[in-house]
Amino acid sequence: MNIDKIKKFLISCSRYIEIPFFLLRMAIIIFLAIKWAAFNDMFIIKNVEIDGINYFDETPLLSYKDKINNHHIIFSDLKSYKNDIQSLEYIKDCKIFRTFPQTINITIYEREPIAIINAEDLIMLDSDGICLPVQYSSISLPILSNFKTNKELYPRGERTKSSNVLKSVKIIRYSKENFTGLYEEISEFLFNKENEYEIILKNGKTKILLGSDGIFTKLDHLKAFKSALPDDKNFNIYRYIDLRYKNQIIVRERI
Secondary structure, three states, X not given: OXXXXXXXXXXXXXXXHHHHHHHHHHHHHHHHHHHHHHHHHHOEOOEEEEEOOOXXXXXXXXXXXXXXXXXXXXXXXXXXXXXXXXXXXXXXXXXXXXXXXXXXXXXXXXXXXXXXXXXXXXXXXXXXOXXXXXXXXXXXXXXXXXXXXXXXXXXXXXEOOOHHHHHHHHHHHHHHHXXXXXXXXXXXXXXXXXXXXEEEEOOOOOEEEEEOOOHHHHHXXXXXXXXXXXXXXXXXXXXXXXXXXXXXXXXXXXX
């Protein structure tokens, strides 16, 4: 009889003990859930920084800020965003990386615009001859004139199909890299009726005749000639500078 009473007592006690343990477990679970929610919120993306935009308007990239913000920084598919950004014609490459806890950094490597050609539409060309849209850039560039303007020669986002335009781009790039003072003064780069290349300076009055071959060497000679001019003179004093003849520079001053 005493044993039965003891069993009943123990059973009743165990029930009273289980209730506080159950409540304690529930409290721990709720506490951990709150902590996990706070932990997750700490890694929600709140800031997207874009660097490397020098030539083009960043407007097309702003939509990616909205797409990336408010997602979990650990689980965001950065590779997908990188592929999307690189699909823009004027983007050569980009890097996307996380800066914990809440920032995504995007570094843009733009294509370098170097000239414009007026085909059926205005087309910007980069230093590799890639055809780019002009609507996202307002920088002043040399204009390629008297070249074929067939639309199929200038596929957007691809290298131009015109060999003469490609050669011109190489010449202009060479001048930019090796004779910056000349590049900054180029208004037009022409392919004339004699199949020779000409430069018209921004003053609209000075023409530089390059001929059809050995252009890089001729530009080096022109740079040396410029260095030999007195400090108070520049190419604007000439009506033309003729480099068509080997190892010669023929000039005519404007009156």
